[in-house]
Amino acid sequence: MKTAFTRALRLSWQRKKWITTFIMLMACGLLVTLCHVVTANPWLQVGFSLLPFFLAGMLLMPLGILLVRLYHDEVKKGESSLKKTLISSWELMLSSTYLMLPPLLLFLFFWASLGLFTLLQELPGLHILLSFVPFILLFACLILSASVLFVLFVAPAVLGLSNRKEVRKALGIFSRFKKDPLGNMIFFLIALIPAAITLVFLIITKALMFPIELSLAGQLLRNFIIMIPFVALMTLPTIFFFNIAAEAHARLDA
Numbered sequence: 001m002k003t004a005f006t007r008a009l010r011l012s013w014q015r016k017k018w019i020t021t022f023i024m025l026m027a028c029g030l031l032v033t034l035c036h037v038v039t040a041n042p043w044l045q046v047g048f049s050l051l052p053f054f055l056a057g058m059l060l061m062p063l064g065i066l067l068v069r070l071y072h073d074e075v076k077k078g079e080s081s082l083k084k085t086l087i088s089s090w091e092l093m094l095s096s097t098y099l100m101l102p103p104l105l106l107f108l109f110f111w112a113s114l115g116l117f118t119l120l121q122e123l124p125g126l127h128i129l130l131s132f133v134p135f136i137l138l139f140a141c142l143i144l145s146a147s148v149l150f151v152l153f154v155a156p157a158v159l160g161l162s163n164r165k166e167v168r169k170a171l172g173i174f175s176r177f178k179k180d181p182l183g184n185m186i187f188f189l190i191a192l193i194p195a196a197i198t199l200v201f202l203i204i205t206k207a208l209m210f211p212i213e214l215s216l217a218g219q220l221l222r223n224f225i226i227m228i229p230f231v232a233l234m235t236l237p238t239i240f241f242f243n244i245a246a247e248a249h250a251r252l253d254a
Contacts, residue, residue: 004251005190008243011074012236016082017067022235024063028056029227037220043118046138047111053145054104057152060238061100062093064156067242068249072161075246092159099155103144110141153188156242157249180252187248195237202230 035048066082069089073080114137154177177184206226214222 001186001190004244004247007075008071008240008247011071012239012243014239017070017239018235020066020082021063021238022231024059025231025235025238026227028052028059029231030224031055033220033223033227036223037216043115046114046141050107050111050141050145053148054100054107057103057148058097058100060152061096061156064152064242064245065089065093065096065160067239068156068160068246071243071246089160096155096159099151100148103148103151107141107144110137110144113137114141149192150188153191153241153245153248154184157245161246161249183252184248187244187252191241191244191248194240195234198233198237202233206230 032052035052037048066085066089069085070080070082073085114134117133117137209226212222
């Protein structure tokens with residue numbers, strides 16, 4: 001465990017990985033910035049607050065496969081080639097985005113159901129009786145959003161390192177979790193520690209900033225500019241996350 005942590009951390013400090021990950025995270029950050037503009041309706045606000053998790057997952061899945069394969073080459077061969085890995089992996093990287101479609105469609109179903117029950121609550125006498133349904137739907141949406149992280153932890157390593165050429169063969173990606181749930185959870189938590197700590201400090205920093213009255217366009221521009229250092233600081237934890245995912249796969253799926 002100590003060796004895996006040290007090696008994953010050491011191999012996170014590489015310029016080619018940093019630039020590639022930064023670009024993808026900027027795209028994810030742009031999605032978050034645009035979705036958080038919607039604040040007028042509570043139902044829309046909830047949906048557009050969680051929707052970026054699934055859209056970002058579709059972008060981070062191919063990134064994860066690329067980083068996992070680069071990490072594997074560095075450990076086994078002592079070096080890696082971003083260009084060669086991209087050429088040999090681009091088909092798998094593109095097809096892997098479909099793994100995020102089922103969670104996304106399920107989320108959209110929960111979100112639409114939440115909107116329906118929100119309308120039904122306007123009827124006299126039903127706003128109290130049906131209050132538990134939106135609660136359950138919101139809870140399901142949050143759990144589904146959190147599950148995206150675990151899919152990103154397991155799927156890229158399984159697809160990238162086990163010679164599975166087609167996404168449909170990845171339906172059993174969670175069989176490793178069934179074999180050793182404790183080991184998987186330990187590696188998963190270790191992978192999340194740097195990202196979680198960094199994210200907490202970034203969110204606190206953002207909350208402590210002085211509020212400024214701006215137009216919608218001005219607020220969008222301000223959030224985009226703030227997003228640049230935000231994403232830059234999250235880049236290394238993201239690389240470390242996928243490095244640990246590769247370590248977990250090598251140890252638990254052997």
